[in-house]
Every structure is written in C-alpha cells, then in structure tokens.
Amino acid sequence: MRVTNRPDLEIAGIGNAAGGEYYKVKMEGVCKIDGPIDCFEFEASGMTTVGSLRAEQRLKVNGKLTSHGALQAGNAELEGQITVNGPLRADHMSMNGFVRVKGHCELKQSKARGALIVDGWLTGEQIEMKLEGPLQAEGIKAQRLVVQHSGKGNLRKLIESLLPHNWQAQAQARTIEADIVELEETVAQVVRGRTVIIGRGCDIDRVEYVSELIVHPQAQVRSRQQIEG
Template sequence: MTEQVRPDLVISGMGSASGGDYGKVRIEGTGKVDGDLSCESIQVSGMAAMGGNMTAGRFELQGKLTGVGSLKANTVDIEGHVNLRGRLQGDDISLTGILKLQGDCEAERFAAHGGFAIQGLLNAGTIDIHLHGRGEAAEIGGETIRVRKPERQSWGGLLRRLIPAFNPRLTTGTIEGDDVHLEATTAGIVRGSHVHIGEGCEIRLVEYRTELIVHPDANVAKRVKI
C-alpha cells in the first residue's frame, strides 16, 4: 500500500466533522466528531463530543471532552474534564481535573491531580494520585501505587472551580501492587510487598509480603503476612 498524506482536521468556532484518518486534529471552540477517529494527534481547547473510538499518537485537552467510545494514545494530557464510555489506554497519562470512565484505564504511567471515577480496572506501572476530590475505581493494580492527599491550600485556580469542595477520598475494592503508599483511602483489600498505609485510611484487609507500616490515624481491620 502506498503511503498517503493524511489531511489535517481543524475546527475553530463551532463545527462538526466525520471521523476517519487524519494527520493532526485540532478543535478550538466547540466541535463534534462522528465515527471513529485515527490520527497523529488530537488537540482540543474548548468542548468536544466524540461519537466513536479515538486512536492517536498524542492527545491533549484543555476543556471538556465527552465520548461514547474509547481513547488510545501514547501520551494523554488532560486538563479539564473527560467523560468516556469506553476505556482509556496510553503509555503516559497525565490528568489535571476529572476523569470519568466506564471501562478500564491502562497505562505505563498514570499521574493524576484531581478526581476520577473509573468503573473498571485502573492498571498502570506507576500510579501517582494527588487527590483533589473523589477518586473511585473498581480495582487498582500496578507496580508502584502512590496516593496522596495534598494540603488544601496548595491548589487554586482551575481545580477549585472544577471540583466541588468535598473531602478528597479514594474509594476502591482492591488495590494490588508491589509498592503501595496510601493516604485517605477506603479499600476492601490491599495486597502488596511493601505496603504503607497512611493517614485517614480505612482498610478491611491488608495482605503484605515484606513490610507493612500503618499510620496511627489509619484503620486496618485485619493484617496478614504472606
């Protein structure tokens, strides 16, 4: 097959387009794309509604995106609000804001400042979560998992407007990893080799292999060394 030059897609202001193969996709303002989209990069500032699956080398968003499909990209950079019915896959996912997913989230690195609701599995090599709101996932698995609840004052601007001011907390069924550091987390089961349960955690069962450190302000109902 011969290499074809793929056209760019630019929506400025308001507009809609059909999916397909593109070079660069840029949406400024309000845009709607119907059908599956495959391209080198997606850049959105403003609002976008996606009617299919997205595959891109790079995904960058400032604003809000809703989609009925999945998103797959090497680097995913979200500032704002993403709501997808499918799954999110990437090498590097960086989130500042809110992420809502009905499927799984898979990445080599997942760094989040904000809140999220993942109905499936959050699976990443390195998971680094700074909670600025509510975090929810059915399951979390990976190598290094770190959940921190930062000082409230340290974040202003965008986040405070986006996220209602409720108490930041991560809620999940199970967390499984090699290195697990948690703060402000409610979980059924936590399993890992090095487990560090920090301030404000409520864990029903911890199973650990090498070490377990529990903060005095944490509540662990049952601990088992394997």
Template sequence: MTGSENKTEVLPNLTVDGVCNAGGGVYDSVNLDGVGKVTGAVKSRTFRANGQFKVLGNLDTTEMICEGILTVRGDAHVAEGKIDGMLTIEGKLGGEHLEVYGVWKVKKDCEIESIKTEGAFFIDGLLNAGQVQIHLHGLSKAGEIGVEALRVRRLSKSKWNLLRLIPKFNPELQAKVIEGDELDLEYTTAEVVRGNRVTIGPGCNIGRVEYRAELIKHPKAKVGEEMKLGG
C-alpha cells in the first residue's frame, strides 16, 4: 500500500488554492482547489481535487475524493475513491473500491475490485472487476468486460442534472464481449455474453449468449443465438 515504506518519515502535504501549478512527488495529503496542473507523478495517502486539474504523470493514492474535472496523463491507482464529475485516465486504472458519478474515460485496461457508477463511461480496454453496478445515463462503452458480478440498469433522465456533458444518445452500454459469473443486463448491446447465470433484460441486443446455469430473457430483449454449456 501507499506510503508503507515511508512510515518513519513525515511526508509533506500539497495544497493548491486558486490557479496554480504544482510539482509531483510523494505526499501525505494532496488538496487541490481551483484550476491547475501537477507536473509529474503523484503518490499520496489522500488526494482531493475540487475544480479542474491535470496530473501529468501517474497517480497513486489510497484515498481519493474528486469533484470537478480531473485528467491523469498516466496510470492511476486509487484504492478507495469517490468521483463526482469528469475523470479521464490516459493509462490504466486500478483500484479496490470506486464510486463514480459522472463521465469517466479510461484509455487502457481497468482493474477494480468493486465499482459503482452512475453516468457514462468509455473504457477502451478491458474492464476487469469483481462487483460492478452500472446505472446508465448516457452511452457507455467498454472494449471487453470480465467480472464476477455485473448489474446494469438504466436510470430515468430526470434525476440527472449534468446532462449536457453526455453525448445525447440513448443510455446504453456497448461492449464486444461480456463475461462473468452473474450477469444482469439491461439496455446492453454486445456481440457475445458468456456467463453462469445470465439475465438479459429489456433493451438488450446480444449476438450470442452462452450460459451454464440459467438464462432469463426479457420478452423485449433481442438475442441472436443461445447456447447452454456444460452441466
């Protein structure tokens, strides 16, 4: 975990208020308010950003609270995080427990133990996670999804006040392949869905479903092929 090798050393804090650039480094807590850049990799115990910030390097933090717009120009590792607003990661994203409300983009793979998200996301690589809860407000895409449990729901638009940030498409999840043990999908378009217990809800358009234990299909769902595997 972060900072364990520096137990004896007292780490500095980084505080930014207003419009300011700051250097990267190893910090105890990072507090950013306003607009600015951090010109290098950041490693910290806590990371709080309010406003619009860019980290021009990797970000590694145990705890993150982020409101506003944050861009990370490298890989991000966030053990525990809550993000409201827009988050862009240009590398990989790793973490334990994340909650993201808003729009988030990850250019490479995502590896997270549990994630809860409301809004929209774009993951170019693989979303590999334990527990995933997705509430769709806008078009969301992932290259591939591999999970233990995944639940996709569509929320009514009226609850959402940042609508203008989202591409005005139907709230829908698109992925090439979705694989997992427990899959509970709604408004999802995928070429292949493979799982143990699979629920295909309304608005789904799936090319092929492979399942082991059971398949529950909503009458309004479109499924090309169904295959039951194994015992």
C-alpha cells in the first residue's frame, strides 16, 4: 500500500478523531477514534477505543485497547487489556496481559504471557503461551505449540480483577493439532501431533501421535494411538 502521502494522527490527553487512512497514529491518554483505522504504525498508551484497526507494520499497546471490529497487524506488541470484537490477525505477536478475541485468532509467530480467550480457532506457525490465566479456544492448530504454566507471576492481580473468581491458569480447547506439541495444565478432547509431550496437570481424552509420545506421571491420558504420518 502507498503510505508516504498519508498524514499522521496524534492525540494526547482526552480526545477523539475520525477514522481514516494515516501513516502513523499515536494515542496517549483517553482516546476514541470513530470508525476504522488503516495505518502503517499504531501506538497507544492509556485507554483507547477504535472502530476497527489495521496497522500494516507495527502495533504497540500499553494499557487498555478496545476494537469494535477486526484487528490486523504486522508486528503486534500488546501490554495490558485488549478486547477485539472480531477476528485478530498478526504476523508476529508478543503479549503480556489479557487479550479477548471475539472471533478467530490467526498468528504466524506468537510469544504470550497471561490470559488469552478466543471465541473461534487459534491458529499459527509458532505459538508459545505461558499461563498466568486461562487460554481458551474452540480449537488450536499450529506447526509448533508450547503451553507452559508460569506459576504466580506479576500479571495475576490484573487477571484476577478482570475475570470471574473461578478462573484457572489452564488451557482449554476441544482439539489441539501441531507437528510438535508441548503441553502443561491443558484440558482437551483430542491432541494430535508428530511429537507430543503431555506435561504436568494435563487431562486429555485422546492423543494421536506419529513418532513420539511422552506423558508426565501427573497427567491423565485416557486413550493413546500411534498413527501414520
């Protein structure tokens, strides 16, 4: 896309602006954008609301961001509480906080810590998640998937304030598929992969693996089957 002739947009303090096409958008404070934003770079700190958002190269959020539509970014750096009322798509995502996606979530590469709740499928190439809250999706599909329990980290107070009292730092999905799967504290009906490592705290109905299966003594797998690759 051509971006060199686009204007910049900057708001500091309390303010609002119209949606549109911009080169660089910078929001500081309590900001509202009425409509969709299509830009090259988007940076927000504080509390920001947008109609929908496409940041072709870089999206950086520190604070609270609410998108009333889809969110798309090249490189997404998310810190705090992010709500996407639609699908989320990013080439690279780093996350430290709580992200809620009311649609599918498509990530090529992702390193996340905190809580991630997806109404649809979570898909990608390389997905790594350190649980300080729930990871929930209808299904998860990746080339390499790593889910680890991070213990009681600094994000717990934030997540405790945002979720019901009965939440658990646990991954839940009906189906999980990846070439390489490493799981901790995960509940699923089916886990399928070439190399599958079922770690501590997992409760899996069925595991289908091609070459290798390792199950922790403190994990439960009700059915396991080696299949052809």
